[in-house]
Amino acid sequence: MFIMFLIGLVVGLGLYLLTYVFAKEIENRRRVLTLATIGGLSLLGSIAVAYQVETLGYGIAFLISSLGILVISFLLTLFGKSIVWKKSVFTFVILFVIVSSCRMYMKQVDYWVIKETKVFSDEEESYLQLLQRDPTIQGYKAFEQVVVLSLGEEMAGDNIEVLDVEEDGNTTVIKVRTFYNRSDEKNPFIAIGLDRVQSDVVIEDTNGTVFKEAPDVE
Numbered sequence: 001m002f003i004m005f006l007i008g009l010v011v012g013l014g015l016y017l018l019t020y021v022f023a024k025e026i027e028n029r030r031r032v033l034t035l036a037t038i039g040g041l042s043l044l045g046s047i048a049v050a051y052q053v054e055t056l057g058y059g060i061a062f063l064i065s066s067l068g069i070l071v072i073s074f075l076l077t078l079f080g081k082s083i084v085w086k087k088s089v090f091t092f093v094i095l096f097v098i099v100s101s102c103r104m105y106m107k108q109v110d111y112w113v114i115k116e117t118k119v120f121s122d123e124e125e126s127y128l129q130l131l132q133r134d135p136t137i138q139g140y141k142a143f144e145q146v147v148v149l150s151l152g153e154e155m156a157g158d159n160i161e162v163l164d165v166e167e168d169g170n171t172t173v174i175k176v177r178t179f180y181n182r183s184d185e186k187n188p189f190i191a192i193g194l195d196r197v198q199s200d201v202v203i204e205d206t207n208g209t210v211f212k213e214a215p216d217v218e
Contacts, residue, residue: 003104004061006097008068012039013093015069016076028080032073039069057177057206109172111165114146114191124148128191135187139214142172142201149203149211150189151178159183160190163206171200178205 015038019031043066050059072093079085114120120128124143131137131150138152151158157180164175174192203211 002064002100004064005068006100008065009072009093009097010068011065012069012072013090016072028076028086032076032080035076036070036073039066039073042066042069056208104166109165109167110195111162111174112193113162114193119193120146120191124191128189131187131189132185137187137214139212140201140203141214142197145194145197147172147174147192147194147197147201147203148189149174149176149192150187150214153187155188156186157181157183158188160188162190162192165192165194167198170198171202172196172198174201174203176203176205178207178209 012035016031016035019026019034023031043063046059046062046066048059049055050063052059075089075093076086079089121143124146127141127143127148131148135153135156137150138154140147140149149160151160155178158178159181161177161179162174163177166173172194176190201213205211
């Protein structure tokens with residue numbers, strides 16, 4: 001979600017610069033007020049979207065980006081009266097976005113969704129078969145280079161989409177989206193191949209669900 005905040009900062013700067021294109025003569029206070037109004041309306045809209053359970057993740061994402069726009073309007077309110085300070089704000093925000101983007105890039109992990117059964121080890125293949133025999137198993141199971149997430153029989157008919165994988169220290173963070181698509185699997189699951197799996201694994205759904213490690217089943 002931090003990337004949405006960075007996007008909000010960039011959008012805020014872009015909207016402020018657009019005021020010079022369409023209204024060169026207005027004073028800085030009105031420019032900032034226009035930017036704050038747009039940020040406020042975006043914030044209210046994102047809250048309305050987040051109010052619906054099925055769009056909660058998207059609403060939170062837009063809410064965070066709206067906060068980025070409001071942060072720009074706040075900084076320009078404090079420092080926008082002076083051209084030197086205004087340039088300093090732009091420089092600081094741009095450098096912050098660049099540095100943060102580079103750090104996020106370094107945390108990214110290459111991943112792929114495994115669909116061919118022949119690439120699984122015997123242990124992994126045995127676990128996948130177990131999921132179909134026992135549809136009550138819900139949660140994730142981490143192997144050396146594979147993480148398997150199962151939704152359990154309560155979410156039969158759903159599917160799983162991987163949105164992002166990154167590392168935070170010794171933790172592999174996987175972000176997914178689950179959605180209903182009339183799948184015929186008794187226990188919907190997804191197998192994610194990774195360059196490496198850290199000692200701790202966190203899997204988050206866009207609806208706010210954090211999946212736990214699946215219990216050991218004989």
